[in-house]
Amino acid sequence: MIHVIYDKSVVYWMSEFISKTLIDNIIKANKHLVQHRGESFGVNEEKLSDVINTVNTTNVPADNDVTRALFKRKRIIKKASLLLAGIAYNQPFNNGNKATSYVITKHYLRKNGYSLILKTKEEEKELFVLLDTIVMKFEGEDIVSDAETYLDNKITPKF
Numbered sequence: 001m002i003h004v005i006y007d008k009s010v011v012y013w014m015s016e017f018i019s020k021t022l023i024d025n026i027i028k029a030n031k032h033l034v035q036h037r038g039e040s041f042g043v044n045e046e047k048l049s050d051v052i053n054t055v056n057t058t059n060v061p062a063d064n065d066v067t068r069a070l071f072k073r074k075r076i077i078k079k080a081s082l083l084l085a086g087i088a089y090n091q092p093f094n095n096g097n098k099a100t101s102y103v104i105t106k107h108y109l110r111k112n113g114y115s116l117i118l119k120t121k122e123e124e125k126e127l128f129v130l131l132d133t134i135v136m137k138f139e140g141e142d143i144v145s146d147a148e149t150y151l152d153n154k155i156t157p158k159f
Contacts, residue, residue, distance in 0.1 A: 015112055016079055018052050030093045030100040042094035051086035055079050076112045077155065080105050081147035088131040089143045098131040105151075114155045126150075 026048070031041045060075040087093075087101035106116050118124045130150055134143050 016076065018056055018083075018108070023048065023052055026100065026104050029103055030096050033099055033103070034093070034095045037096070039095040044092045047090045047092035048087075051083065051090055051092065054086060055082045058082060072112075073114075076109065076114060077148055077151050078144075080109050080112075080114075080151055080155075081144045083108055084131075084151070085134050085143045085147040088134050089137065091135075098128060098135070101131065102127060109151075109155055110158060113158050115158045116151065116155050 027043055030043065034041050058079055060071045060078060084101050084105040087104065088098050091097050093100060109116050118127060127150070130146060134147065137143050
């Protein structure tokens with residue numbers, strides 16, 4: 001007989017973890033995007049890995065199931081912000097970093113129970129102005145807090 005140990009903290013964490021398969025899909029998404037736009041494809045896997053490792057190792061502590069549930073939104077926003085800002089700022093791809101960061105962040109949020117929907121060109125422009133601002137930051141400056149504020153105001157629970 002096989003016994004399975006059920007640990008709720010692992011279940012929460014697993015849905016937030018970016019797997020090797022998802023990393024491969026991030027690379028494929030960027031390749032498709034830039035080829036569609038007629039741009040060159042290339043990836044610095046070390047830079048991409050640094051971003052993903054930061055997302056995967058970031059946590060907002062929770063003492064029990066109640067606080068874990070309460071902090072889920074905060075934790076997902078933090079991780080999604082690291083993904084959004086991290087790809088845009090670190091530029092792991094030759095082209096399409098901002099668009100890729102948006103598409104992947106949107107997927108990550110959906111996977112974790114939230115939606116980021118840009119309904120108008122103005123909303124899209126607002127996001128890309130934010131990403132332009134992040135890209136222009138100097139090394140050592142905070143690249144995440146503006147993305148956190150943006151996502152905190154924009155995401156909604158997925159139904």
